[in-house]
Amino acid sequence: MSDISQSVINDLAPTGRLRSTINLGNTVLAQKDPAGNLRGVSVDLARALGERLGLEVELVPFDTAGKAFDALQSGACDIGFLAIDPKRAEELDYSAPYVIIEGTYLVPADSPFGMIDDLDRDGVRIAAGRNTAYDLHLSRVLKHAQLAHYPSSAAAIDAALAGETDAAAGVRQPLAAAAARGQGFRVIGGNFLLIQQAMTLPKNRPAGHEFIRTFIEEMKRSGFIADALARSGQSAAIAAPPA
Structure with a gap:
């Protein structure tokens, strides 16, 4: 940690521990195994960042991205893993994306909808x-x-x-798993959004922001992200290219 400035430590771990949100609502990024242990690419990245900083890591799991965002906004957590979105960017700063996933729809197999744009109709x-x-x-x-x-x-x-509804919007992988579990459902081809997942932290922490930007680029170049996705059974997800 001797080559890391105190301003970086203050921005990323003001309490002396690196407190990271883990969003279990997105199974591409994080999962909990039968023994209750957290795993997945975001878990691996948080631990790798803590090791780089020489700090203890506190993983704080949430079942939704909204709750993870709230924890960052309130100061209960210091870093997190969320999709880049203009609304959230009013409160958070992001690294470049590290994983890109598709947003699409789950529909009944006999649904008349064949393409993404078909669903945007009255009723x-x-x-x-x-x-x-x-x-x-x-x-x-x-x-x-x-x-x-x-x-x-x-x-x-x-x-x-x-x-209860005509369709569900979501990340392709969990929708496909639901279609495989259930009877008579399918996932629409194509996407309405390429969701860019990034490491994030509250605004006005410039030293910490620059550090995580550099860190994520190193993790992409080294193959760490692709390996972490494969280890957690998410090799179908796309590791983002270098920024």
Whole structure:
């Protein structure tokens, strides 16, 4: 830690511990194994950053991105892993993306919808986890369809599977897993959003911001991110290219 400035430490770990949000609502980024241990690319990155800084890491799991955002906003956590979004960027600074994932729809197999744009029509109800990246995006771009907000991404998927809505919006991988579990559902081809996942921290921490930007670029170049995705069974996700 001797070659790391005190201003970086103060920005990233003002309490002396690196407190990191872990969003279990996005299974591409983080999971909990049967023994209750946290794993996934965001977990590995938080631990690697703590090792680089020479600091203890406190992993703080949340079941939704909205709760993780709130923890960063309130100062309960120091860094986190969230999708880049203009609304969140009013409060947070980001690294460049480290993973890129697709936002798409889960629909019944006999649904008339064949393409992404087919769903934006009057009378269509789309379930979405409240304050997820795709919920924020669709709230801005949908002209006709109505969003039905649920407490989490998992709850939105369950609502669509139960027939409460015409579709569920979400990340492709969990939607595909739900379609494989359930009877008579499919995932729409293509995407309405390429979701750029990044490391983030509250605004006005310039030394810390520059440090995590450099750190994420090193992790991408070294293959760390691709390896971490593979270790957690998420090799279908795309490691972002260098910025």
